[in-house]
Amino acid sequence: MNSNMEKPYVVGIDIGGTNTVFGIVDARGTIIANGSIKTQAYPTVEEYVDEVCKNLLPLIIAHGGVEKIKGIGVGAPNGNYYSGTIEFAPNLPWKGIIPLAAMFEERLGIPTALTNDANAAAVGEMTYGAARGMKDFIMITLGTGVGSGIVINGQVVYGHDGFAGELGHVIMRRGTGRLCGCGRHGCLETYCSATGVARTARELLTGRTDKSLLREIPAEEITSKDVYDAAIKGDKLAQEIFEFTGNILGEALADFIAFSSPEAIVLFGGLAKSGDYIMNPIHKSMDENVLAVFKGKTKLLVSELKDSDAAVLGASALAWELKDL
Numbered sequence: 001m002n003s004n005m006e007k008p009y010v011v012g013i014d015i016g017g018t019n020t021v022f023g024i025v026d027a028r029g030t031i032i033a034n035g036s037i038k039t040q041a042y043p044t045v046e047e048y049v050d051e052v053c054k055n056l057l058p059l060i061i062a063h064g065g066v067e068k069i070k071g072i073g074v075g076a077p078n079g080n081y082y083s084g085t086i087e088f089a090p091n092l093p094w095k096g097i098i099p100l101a102a103m104f105e106e107r108l109g110i111p112t113a114l115t116n117d118a119n120a121a122a123v124g125e126m127t128y129g130a131a132r133g134m135k136d137f138i139m140i141t142l143g144t145g146v147g148s149g150i151v152i153n154g155q156v157v158y159g160h161d162g163f164a165g166e167l168g169h170v171i172m173r174r175g176t177g178r179l180c181g182c183g184r185h186g187c188l189e190t191y192c193s194a195t196g197v198a199r200t201a202r203e204l205l206t207g208r209t210d211k212s213l214l215r216e217i218p219a220e221e222i223t224s225k226d227v228y229d230a231a232i233k234g235d236k237l238a239q240e241i242f243e244f245t246g247n248i249l250g251e252a253l254a255d256f257i258a259f260s261s262p263e264a265i266v267l268f269g270g271l272a273k274s275g276d277y278i279m280n281p282i283h284k285s286m287d288e289n290v291l292a293v294f295k296g297k298t299k300l301l302v303s304e305l306k307d308s309d310a311a312v313l314g315a316s317a318l319a320w321e322l323k324d325l
Contacts, residue, residue, distance in 0.1 A: 007070040009063060011110070012316025013052065014117065015039060015076040017091035017144070020048075022056055023309075024063055025316040029128035031309055033059040045094040049103045057108070072104055072112040073318030075120030075311055080162035084114045090181065111322040117141070117311065119156050119165060121268050121303075122149025124314025130266050130304040137262045139303075140167065140253075142269035145181075146189040146196075152260055167256060168193070172248055192249045194271055197224040200241050212237035224271055231277045242277040249278075250285020257286075257294050268303035268310065 009032070013022040016039060023034035035055045042048035060066060078089035084101025086092065101112040115123070122139035125131040131139070131151070139149040146168030150157040157164045168189040169182055177186020178199065190196050201214055201222045213230040214222060214237060230238035253265055271278060283300060290298075305313055 007068055009068050010070050010316045010319035011056065011060070011072040012312035012314070012319070013056075013072060013074045013104075014120070014311030014315050015074065015079075015086075015092070016117075016311070017077065020052060021308075021312055022052065023312040023316065024059055024069075025313060027320075029313055031312060033063060034312065035059060040093050043093065045098050045100070045103070048094070049100070049107065053104070053107045060108075066108065066110060069110050071319030071322035072108070072110050073120065073123075073315040074100060074104070074112065074114040075117040075315035075318075076100065076114060077117060078163075079114045079116040079119075081113065081115040081119065081156075081158050082162040084112065086114070105325065109325065111319075111325045113318040113322055115156070115158075115315075115318060116147070116163075116165075117314075118147030119149040119158070120314035120318065121147075121305075121310060122151055122156055122266075122314070123317040124305060124310055125266050125268070125303060126151060126154075127317035127320070128305065128313050129310075130301045131264060134263050136260060137264045137266060138167070138256055138260065139266045139268060140249075142193060142267060142271035144193060144195055146193050148256075150260060151262075167252070170252060170255070172252060188248070188252050192245055192252070192271075194224040194269070197227055197241060197245055197271065198222050200244055201227050201238075204237060204241060208237070210237060214238060224274075228274045228277070231274070239277060242274060243281045245271075246278045246281025247285045250282045250287075251289050253282065253286045253300070254289035254291075257298050258291050261294060262298055264299040264301050266301045266303055268305070270307065272302045273307075 020039045021036045023031040076086050078087050086098045101114040104112040118141045131137045135154040141147040148165045148167035150165045169187045171186045172188050173186035178190035180187035180190045202219050213235045227238045
């Protein structure tokens with residue numbers, strides 16, 4: 001009898017800047033119990049981990065106890081798979097290097113793996129989603145920032161320090177580009193994240209006088225969802241914003257294909273759900289810019305995992321590989 005039969009479940013924990021979401025997951029990728037807490041509500045990381053455990057333990061007990069759990073997987077900003085630490089995460093309240101995986105192992109006695117959120121999404125997509133059976137693909141997460149998980153020959157690429165796969169910080173516009181949170185100018189993230197789309201909207205609205213439904217919203221409050229809602233209603237300016245965004249993303253994807261010749265690029269996040277408005281320009285730009293030898297070889301897919309579940313599923317998928325403590 002293998003240990004997966006004796007231990008039929010894993011736990012996934014997704015640590016976001018705002019919310020931490022956790023769930024118990026079975027081998028089919030069904031979340032059978034879940035919960036969440038506010039990430040920022042705990043001044044020390046000890047109090048935070050205690051609170052997650054306090055909320056998670058009753059769920060575990062209700063499903064047969066700790067001995068039924070194979071492992072815990074955690075997806076976190078600046079998570080380092082090699083060391084199980086979160087290192088200098090700008091959007092989290094605790095500074096420095098935090099040995100998070102070890103803290104969970106100590107409290108719960110369950111082996112714990114940790115990685116960054118985009119790598120977790122890639123593992124989830126490979127285990128339960130659009131990349132099942134694929135050995136070479138790149139996951140691009142389009143959220144507040146742009147993240148990436150790169151899978152080559154069935155392995156997530158971590159690099160020598162655990163931090164490989166920062167394609168959101170490839171510079172798309174040298175010298176004159178937008179200032180990025182990382183301190184450099186012109187990063188992909190400043191154009192193709194949800195935040196980047198809102199920035200493009202503000203720039204176009206300021207620089208132009210043509211009519212747009214977006215003018216009814218205070219400029220500082222515009223979100224990428226507002227741009228999508230306007231585009232659906234036929235708003236030309238909103239559609240142009242998506243074209244501009246898709247064009248830059250397509251250029252970047254053409255370059256990423258040259259790097260690892262992936263079977264597919266999987267897009268994840270709210271922006272990827274903007275349908276043809278964004279997908280058409282991405283496709284067109286990617287095809288126009290890709291090296292001839294790669295033309296038509298890489299599929300462009302949208303994640304199959306439900307947004308709300310994907311982060312937990314992705315994190316949980318890490319846990320199937322863990323050995324007993």
